[in-house]
Amino acid sequence: MAHISKATPLHSERIERLALFIDGANLYAASRTLGFDVDYKNLLAHFRRQGYLIRAYYYTALLETEEYSPLRPLVDWLGYNGYAVVTKPAKEFTDATGRRRVKGSVDIEMAVDVLDLASRLDHAVIFSGDGDLRRLVEAVQRRGVRVTVVSTIRTQPAMIADELRRQADAFLDLADLAEHVTRRQVEPRPRTAPPRPAAPRATPAEPFRETAGDLPE
Helix, strand or coil: CCCCCCCCCCCCCCCCCEEEEHHHHHHHHHHHHHHHEEEEHHHHHHHCCCEEEEEEEEEEECCCCCCCCCHHHHHHHHHHHHCCEEEEEEEECCCCCCCCEECCCCHHHHHHHHHHHHHHHHHHEEECCHHHHHHHHHHHHHHEEHHHHHCCCCCCCCCCCCHHHHHHCCCHHHHHHHHHHHEEEEECCCCCCCCCCCCCCCCCCCCCCCHHHHHHC
16 A cells, blocks of 8 residues: 655646545544644645645534534634535434534535546545545546545554555555644644543634534544
8 A cells, every 4th residue: 555655745747636525523633633733724735735726625514503613713714715615414412421422424425525526636635534435435546536545543543444544545644744734733632531621712724622522423
């Protein structure tokens, strides 16, 4: 399996037409576990240097029952700064431990957009570690599109499903991408640690800060 190092460009000899497909909750969880915040302005600029960026999609689930969502400022900022934002209603429930949980998979929304855009792409970059996307990657590859999956294996356990990593043409570890898309370093968050109280977000380009129990799954 090919591996793209942080020093390796995503394009080959010619300029590739590429698009980003970002599972927002997945990227947030991975970056926070690695100990950094993503600056979405820097992320967009980095990939614009890698080829001809057709589109950058950002997917997230939002609770419609709340008057204010901590995700809303980020979603609004992304929509005005070069991202195509796709939202869906999230479902709220209480787990067996009594913790408030929010569930909202965006796999279907992502699959529709990837397949719809495939005929105009050379390269699809998918930010997710969800093994359910393996068949999507396979279908896009049959259309002649190269697929890079961005997640991480630097955590215990790894945050990318092995079947998805094997299917992709290339795997880019988020830890190797960090220097290009980081706003500031934060203390790494153990995956098993209890949630911490929410804190206000400093700027729209900085990811929301929310308790782990409130993140979409």
